[in-house]
Amino acid sequence: MNVPESTVPPTAGTPAGTGPTTNPWRRHLVSVRETRKGTLFALMAWVFAVYDFILFGTLLPALQADFTWSAATATGVATLISIGTAFVVLGVGPLVDRLGRRRGMLITVAGTAVASGLTALTFNPAYLVAVRSLGGLGLAEQSVNTTYLNEIYAVSEDAAIKKRRGFVYSIVQGGWPLGTLLAAAFAALLLPVVGWRGCFLLATFPAIVILLLRRTLKETPQFQIASRLRTLVKEGRTEEARSLAAEYELEAPEHTPLRQIFAPAARRNTIALSLAWIFNWFGIQVFSVLGTSVLVQAKGVDFASALGMFIIINVVAFTGYLFHGWAGDRFGRRNVIVVGWFVSTVAFTLMLTLQTGTVMTVVLYSMGMFFLVGPYAALLFLMGECYDTDCRATGATFLGAMSQPGAIVAGITVTALLAAGTSWSAAALWVGAGGILVSTVAMLFCRRVAVLESIDPELVPVGATAVATH
The missing domain is CATH 1.20.1250.20 (MFS general substrate transporter like domains)
Incomplete structure (x- = not known):
């Protein structure tokens, strides 16, 4: 996503009204409200990504019993899903660096919803491996969160969060045990009532709500400027790219x-x-x-x-x-x-x-x-x-x-x-x-x-x- 010309000037130079020593990032500060909203949505998304990830492991014995799989088949399915998950997670990073942090967060939380919903339609082991591998999008949530929040906190107007950014992020990352406990509790309560298919179907709704909430988030200024640099380099406007990179003390991407x-x-x-x-x-x-x-x-x-x-x-x-x-x-x-x-x-x-x-x-x-x-x-x-x-x-x-x-x-x-x-x-x-x-x-x-x-x-x-x- 290119940066609007009104946000990032197409050519370098000190903007009017600022002195030569003024930090150019001052023009891109993120408000306290946006900082805290991004933090809250990141926590919610990670809790339900973990919930989906752990829910599968918790309910695997129920799937095994329903389809009369042997222990070897169930173990083999879990191993193949881990392999598929790794490949999906590896693909998320370059995608987020190309499309943006905001779009990346929409993709990961959408992946959580899709993986849960499609798991409810499982009919054989091969299908299950394919759809649960999509859960790698949810597992990548933590890496996309740290990328987004690392950049937001760096240019936030929220002095309290900037001073304690590691502690604040620890609350977000604490979504792992919270999601684990939530999955165990919901499985215990809902499995006797709606069965394992119903448990996975119900798991899609929180993810959809978070997806809609995340659409209101803004892109990080760092990605916008990096994207602008890539565009200038791609268009052959190397001098403009060099000047813009120098203004923000960055390097134009070469690889x-x-x-x-x-x-x-x-x-x-x-x-x-x-x-x-x-x-x-x-x-x-x-x-x-x-x-x-x-x-x-x-x-x-x-x-x-x-x-x-x-x-x-x-x-x-x-x-x-x-x-x-x-x-x-x-x-x-x-x-x-x-x-x-x-x-x-x-x-x-x-x-x-x-x-x-x-x-x-x-x-x-x-x-x-x-x-x-x-x-x-x-x-x-x-x-x-x-x-x-x-x-x-x-x-x-x-x-x-x-x-x-x-x-x-x-x-x-x-x-x-x-x-x-x-x-x-x-x-x-x-x-x-x-x-x-x-x-x-x-x-x-x-x-x-x-x-x-x-x-x-x-x-x-x-x-x-x-x-x-x-």
């Missing part, structure tokens, strides 16, 4: 977004964060997705008690998002992620290796989840800060897509270990806790990011980020 995230300036962070996502999802797969199995099989808890314990654990996990969002603003996002994941490794290791009663099991498991999922509030926002405007969505969604290879490899590895006679405790220790530890080491290789922005937009540019050399 596709996917090539840019592997360019020398961004390559190290892309590789380090990709490895962190892959291996950390070993822990997510074991302790979050298969959490009740760990409690039942590794700790000897009965299934009913495990469900109750898991609800408590997820409530504690939500507070982890808030804590790490706040701490990331104060102590640096990379540092907080590294410390959090290391503490999580220790907590899960103690829980699996010591003879613990019910209380200590809940305490150590909750502590592990607090420091496992909580750092994602800082991680998602850090990802947005690692890349320039014209490849930010591609970078964020590429990294987010690395969760699926991690989930697939972890699932296969745990299955192989159990089949070989390894105990659940040992399998969870080596795959889950071990994966979290490797992801902690990977984060140490991520360069800390120095954000070129200030609460006072008069002082420094706010349109880009710079990667520190230490």
